Amino acid sequence: MDLFDPDDRAADALTPIPIEDGYLAFQQRLALDLSPEAVFRRLREETDWRAEQIQVWGKLHMQPRLSAWHGEARYRYSGKTFDPQPFTPLQLHIKQAVERATGYRYNSVLLNYYRDERDSMGFHADDERELGSEPAIASVSFGAARTFILKHRTVPRTIKLALGDGCLLLMAGALQQHWTHGINKQRTPLGPRINLTFRLIV
Numbered sequence: 274m275d276l277f278d279p280d281d282r283a284a285d286a287l288t289p290i291p292i293e294d295g296y297l298a299f300q301q302r303l304a305l306d307l308s309p310e311a312v313f314r315r316l317r318e319e320t321d322w323r324a325e326q327i328q329v330w331g332k333l334h335m336q337p338r339l340s341a342w343h344g345e346a347r348y349r350y351s352g353k354t355f356d357p358q359p360f361t362p363l364q365l366h367i368k369q370a371v372e373r374a375t376g377y378r379y380n381s382v383l384l385n386y387y388r389d390e391r392d393s394m395g396f397h398a399d400d401e402r403e404l405g406s407e408p409a410i411a412s413v414s415f416g417a418a419r420t421f422i423l424k425h426r427t428v429p430r431t432i433k434l435a436l437g438d439g440c441l442l443l444m445a446g447a448l449q450q451h452w453t454h455g456i457n458k459q460r461t462p463l464g465p466r467i468n469l470t471f472r473l474i475v
Contacts (some may be wrong), residue, residue: 286441287374292432294425295448298375298435299434300441303413305370307440313415315363316467322386325353337458338392343383346474350401357381364469367413372473375443377409379471387419387456390463396424396455401445403475409445416466422455436468 285304291299305312322339342348342355343364349355360368360382368379385394398408401456412421418437436442444454 287441289465290434292423292448293430294451295444297423297448298370298443300374301437302439303367303370303374303420303441304432305367305439307366309393309415311464312363312367313438313467316384316385316415316469317386317435317465319363320384320386321358322384338394339386339388341384342381343384344379344474345464346403348381348383348401348403348474365407367469368466368471371411371441374441375409375411377411377443377445377473378474379409379411381474382469382471385468385470387417387466387468389465390459392405393458394456396422396453398449398453399470400449400470403474404449404472408449408452410449411445411471412436412442412444413469413471414440414442414466415468417464419456419463419466420454421454422454426453427453 287300289296298469303373321339325336325340326334343360344355344357347354347356363420364382372378373395401410414436415422415438421434423432434442
């Protein structure tokens with residue numbers, strides 16, 4: 274198991290993380306006109322958060338977090354189709370900063386609100402057909418730090434990353450074909466976190 278510890282290069286620029294079967298890069302602080310605290314506060318207040326049911330192994334379950342889908346295209350995962358709400362001005366500002374940092378274009382964003390340590394994200398890959406064969410997924414986090422875990426599908430390799438306030442993580446290349454990722458529940462009390470994953474629906 275590898276625990277990624279970013280060096281000084283990752284503070285202001287997107288820095289690649291050595292990984293086989295895909296591309297992964299990290300930046301400690303995405304350049305925005307607002308502080309991470311201000312962004313978190315506005316996202317929490319301005320977003321129409323919803324508790325969604327998803328289908329897992331043929332059964333319906335409530336997601337252990339709140340979510341919202343914004344952008345220009347519908348998205349389907351876990352047996353459910355999500356119709357987008359328009360981008361908000363703040364989301365567009367973040368999207369433009371992410372596009373400058375990563376060099377990719379995005380037309381949609383999934384927002385997830387982790388209310389405390391009991392909220393989580395099950396292990397999965399963003400490999401839906403409408404994302405293309407090698408999608409670029411840009412993840413931006415605000416609020417309490419959570420441990421992001423990647424597991425290789427065929428070899429015993431696990432990578433853990435601490436995603437802190439204002440950081441950017443880019444997953445690209447063949448990564449979604451070979452790795453799954455998720456966020457576990459934790460026993461230690463934690464504050465809330467909001468994560469935005471920008472993607473291009475084709």
